[in-house]
Amino acid sequence: MKVAVIKYNAGNICSVVNALHRVGVEPCVTDDPALIRAAERVIFPGQGSAAPTMTYLRESGLDAVIASLMQPVLGICIGQQLLCGHSEEGNVDCLGIFPGTVVQKFTAPAGVHLKVPHMGWNSVEELTSPLFDGLKEGDFVYFVHSYYVPDSPLSIASTEYGGVRFSAAMRRGNFYATQFHPEKSGNVGERIIRNFIHLCHD
Amino acid sequence: MLAKRIIPCLDVKDGRTVKGVNFVNLRDAGDPVDFARLYSEQGADELVFLDIAASHEGRKTFVDVVSRVAEAVSIPFTVGGGIHELDDVSRMLDAGADKVSLNSAILRNPKLIDDIAAKFGSQVCVAAIDARCEEDGTWACYLNGGRIRTEYNLFDWAREAQERGAGEILFTSMDHDGVKQGFPNDALARLSDNLTIPVIASGGAGTREHFADAFRLGHADAALAASVFHFGEILIPELKAWLREQGISVRL
Numbered sequence A: 001m002k003v004a005v006i007k008y009n010a011g012n013i014c015s016v017v018n019a020l021h022r023v024g025v026e027p028c029v030t031d032d033p034a035l036i037r038a039a040e041r042v043i044f045p046g047q048g049s050a051a052p053t054m055t056y057l058r059e060s061g062l063d064a065v066i067a068s069l070m071q072p073v074l075g076i077c078i079g080q081q082l083l084c085g086h087s088e089e090g091n092v093d094c095l096g097i098f099p100g101t102v103v104q105k106f107t108a109p110a111g112v113h114l115k116v117p118h119m120g121w122n123s124v125e126e127l128t129s130p131l132f133d134g135l136k137e138g139d140f141v142y143f144v145h146s147y148y149v150p151d152s153p154l155s156i157a158s159t160e161y162g163g164v165r166f167s168a169a170m171r172r173g174n175f176y177a178t179q180f181h182p183e184k185s186g187n188v189g190e191r192i193i194r195n196f197i198h199l200c201h202d
Numbered sequence B: 001m002l003a004k005r006i007i008p009c010l011d012v013k014d015g016r017t018v019k020g021v022n023f024v025n026l027r028d029a030g031d032p033v034d035f036a037r038l039y040s041e042q043g044a045d046e047l048v049f050l051d052i053a054a055s056h057e058g059r060k061t062f063v064d065v066v067s068r069v070a071e072a073v074s075i076p077f078t079v080g081g082g083i084h085e086l087d088d089v090s091r092m093l094d095a096g097a098d099k100v101s102l103n104s105a106i107l108r109n110p111k112l113i114d115d116i117a118a119k120f121g122s123q124v125c126v127a128a129i130d131a132r133c134e135e136d137g138t139w140a141c142y143l144n145g146g147r148i149r150t151e152y153n154l155f156d157w158a159r160e161a162q163e164r165g166a167g168e169i170l171f172t173s174m175d176h177d178g179v180k181q182g183f184p185n186d187a188l189a190r191l192s193d194n195l196t197i198p199v200i201a202s203g204g205a206g207t208r209e210h211f212a213d214a215f216r217l218g219h220a221d222a223a224l225a226a227s228v229f230h231f232g233e234i235l236i237p238e239l240k241a242w243l244r245e246q247g248i249s250v251r252l
Helices: A013-022 A033-038 A050-060 A062-067 A078-082 A186-197 B032-042 B056-072 B086-095 B104-108 B111-120 B154-164 B185-193 B208-216 B236-245
Strands: A003-006 A028-030 A041-044 A073-076 A084-087 A098-105 A118-123 A140-145 A155-161 A164-172 A175-178 B005-013 B016-021 B024-030 B047-051 B077-080 B099-102 B125-133 B139-143 B148-153 B168-173 B199-202 B222-225
Touching: A003 A013, A003 A033, A013 A186, A013 B056, A013 B086, A028 A033, A033 A062, A041 A078, A041 A186, A050 A062, A050 A078, A050 A084, A073 A078, A078 A084, A078 A164, A078 A175, A098 A164, A118 A155, A140 A186, B005 B032, B005 B056, B005 B199, B005 B236, B016 B032, B024 B032, B032 B047, B032 B056, B032 B236, B047 B056, B056 B077, B056 B086, B077 B125, B086 B099, B086 B111, B099 B104, B099 B111, B104 B111, B104 B139, B111 B125, B111 B154, B125 B154, B139 B154, B148 B154, B154 B168, B154 B185, B168 B185, B185 B199, B185 B208, B208 B222, B208 B236
Parallel strands: A003 A028, A003 A041, A041 A073, A073 A175, A084 A098, B005 B047, B005 B222, B047 B077, B077 B099, B099 B125, B125 B168, B168 B199, B199 B222
Antiparallel strands: A118 A140, A155 A164, A164 A175, B005 B016, B016 B024, B125 B139, B139 B148
16 A cells, blocks of 8 residues: 655654554655655645645645545644635635635633643544544544634534534545544554555545 | 543653652663553553653663654653753654653743744643742742752743743642652642643642542643552553543543
């Protein structure tokens, strides 16, 4: 299985590579459009902020490469947010793979003491994708983020923090994404990565 | 529902795990990578590794430990000790650490927090604070593993660290650390309620009730302990099952 991990100006690629090694995959970490297009699975990982990352993707031409992909793609964390339509983080238009979706900042409801970033293990519900085969409703996964994507028909998993229910994961066509970090989510995360690698792609 | 986190902490010296009691009397307690794997399997939510080696050779050994841990476990981990500048942070993140914990370095040079947050993101920067409640009731921050008192007050410094871009506060009360009489819950609650970033309670756990108190009374987001886990006095699966029975949200 040829798996490409997209290399760009966002951190945390090392964790994704280690997680792939643990499921027996030796990925190719690359920003070469030909290698990315030729891979059977593509992972778009990351930690970072939306505006500088979008600028980098546009200037490097990776925005068009990602949008053109036909094989299963998995966006992680900022990777999910960048697949959306727009982000309030730096007020920037994103890749638009998940049309009409707007990335928003956590704000505390009146009278609630809300810690931001949303950091730690949270339960996920409404799991509706083969990406989550073998998981149970309420399983815990690891999140670190200050912005979120509201629930929408594209959600394939949902979670709650600070009184807001939002997309823990999304899918449109061959594009899958998680707001949480499967590569840091223990056995549950490892199962999700395996599922992604073995997805039946039609 | 967001879970309260249970975090074993491993002090590492020359590639081995040790644990200080009240910051002295180091005891050898085993191989850090074995502990990492074991704790991950037992359901630890995160791990912290503190490099307490002073030598250059020890530092190199520690980077190797960090890489091996990153390969072995799939839960987040933080590393601390000997991180003084941005290059040190890069080295640890490149080796596979998720976060870095800084203590004396940021008290000496608070702007380092701004620099780490700008370059790597706030989530990477854990501001560790060693503090002691002085006779007049104020909490003073200490440098160099508790050897040098500073003019910084715990609550003011934690607030400043947050404003500069720290992603979490790891608070150790020097008088509670290692003596297994519980966490300083009043100070913890005051700290947690005055901040908008998570607070990790560190040092003082002796019983499972102490963890419950840190969450309920101390409003901590996470609790860290070392020797009670290393020497099997408290087993993480039993602790977490019990905490859930008490109505505290934990990951099982």
